[in-house]
Amino acid sequence: MKAIVVGYGRGEVSGAGDQVSFLAYEFKKLLSASPVTSRGLPQFGTGVLLNRMQELGLLSTKNFREGAPPQSRRVSGEAVASELLKRKRACYLCPIACGRETRFGEGPEYETLWSLGVNLSIFDIEQVAELNRLCNGYGLDTISTGGVLGMACELSEKGKLPFRLAYGDVATMKELIVEIAEKRSRGELLAMGTKALGERVGMPEAAIHVKGLELPAYDPRGAYGQGLGYATSNRGGCHLPGYLIGLEALAIPKLVDRLGIDGKASLLALNQNVTAFVDSLIVCRFAAFAIPGDFYSRIASAVMGERITWEESITIGERIWNLERLYNLRQGITEDTLPERFSNVPLAGMLKEYYEIRGWDSSGVPGPDKLKLLELSTGQDGI
Incomplete structure (x- = not known):
């Protein structure tokens, strides 16, 4: 399949322009009122998060084997702003x-x-900016590239690779x-x-991934809800679906105990439904x-010309989430788990509750x- 084309009529929704303009006005007011979207992100970019995550113990180094050291500040958003920045984009x-x-x-x-x-x-x-430039030039995802390089350093230490690679060896990493x-x-x-590499060299425990996708920069040992989010994400070890870091670390919209488990399953399921709906509108996640x-819901109502309630929006998101789940099951992607390295995350109880809230059976179906x-409905192909 090359593409999906969606056709539409030429008629306009009566009054939609005025509604959208008004919502855009309100949207900008809300962005201006938030310290994150009015000051933090504009001044330091997404890297503004790095120092905060390091302070909370949510940032790791050396393939998630150690906590990030204080010198991490040298590669923060503040460092980008003071040492590298030409202009904002x-x-x-x-x-x-x-x-x-x-x-x-562009970046990092x-x-x-x-x-x-x-x-x-x-x-x-x-040096970090140069590694990022190389990845951008080749179209490589920087999370997965950094994940496999971090794993390779660990494998090299243990004699599992036919070549040497050490943490901090920038020259060799550029070549790699x-x-x-x-x-x-x-x-x-x-x-x-990481997944296939771990299986090839006989060290799957060094592969930090979920469903084959390398994990990003939030250590789940310091945020249990985010750990459950990784485990249940339909596309694997991704931080975006649900994004409980907002609640567990940033107090957006409120702060919850990041090492607690009570209520995390319901919060995550709700947030996953919401983000699935919001993503279908093709709007920026940072605005959230x-x-x-x-x-x-108001934006969707104005654009589509029909009222969509908040409850209906959540149902739309839930439908998307379940459809993705059915696709994964059809493809044999069934495990909702975390890497062995995160065995101290109390996943089992949260996962059981999550399945119950979702209306799935004990296997996640x-x-x-x-x-x-x-x-x-499900047909012969499972969808």
């Missing part, structure tokens, strides 16, 4: 302008500052990024990704730091009553 008409254009091109962003910096024990902001992208020499092995969820409620 914004998506079309966005007042936040969280993008950074530096002497090394928060996840990259961690994955190619702190994670690899590289605390020279210019090129070799990974071109799938040649040493890079051919690393290009497999300032914009309440029900506001997006959506039940017939839930599918009927969401107007979904």
Whole structure:
């Protein structure tokens, strides 16, 4: 399949323009009132999160084997602003302008500052920016690239690789990024990704992934709800669906005990439904730091010309989430778990409660009553 084309009529929704204009006005007011979207992100970019995560113990180094040291500040958003920044960059008409254009091109962003910096024990902001430039040039995801390089350093320490690689060895890592992208020499092995690499060398415990996707910069041992989010994410070890870091670390919209488990399953399921709905509108995720969820229902109502309640929005998101789940199950992707390294995260109890809240069976399969409620059905192919 090459593409999906959606056709629509030429008629306009009566009064939609005025409604959308008014909502845009309110949207900007809310962004201006939030310290995150009016000051933090515009001034320091997404890297503004790094120092806060390090202070909370949510930032790790050396393939999640140690906590991030104080020198992590050398590769923070503040360091990008003071040492690298040429100009801010914004998506079309966005007042936040969280993008950074530096002497090394676009970025680095928060996840990259961690994955190619702190994670690899590289605390020279210019070297991190150069590694980011190489990844951008080759179209490599910086989280996955940093994840496999961090794992490779650990494997090298234990004699599991046919070459040497040490944390902080910037010169060799530059070479490896090129070799990974071109799938040649040493890079051919690393290009497999952490999951396949761990299986190949007989050290799956060193592969920090969920469902084959490398984990980002939030250590789940310091935020249990985020750990449950990784485990249950339909696309694997991704921080975005649900994003309980907002509640557990940033007090957005309120602060909850990040090492508690009570209520985390219900909070996560709700947030996953909301983010699934919001993502379907193709709007920036960073705006959610300032914009309440029900506001997006008003946006959808204005654009579509029919009233969509907040409850209906959540149901739409839940339908999307369950449909993705059914697809995964059809493809044989069934495990909701965390890497062995995070065994101290009390996942089992939260996962059981999560399945119950979702209306799924004990194996995480959506039940017939839930599918009927969401107007979904399964055919011979499982969807």
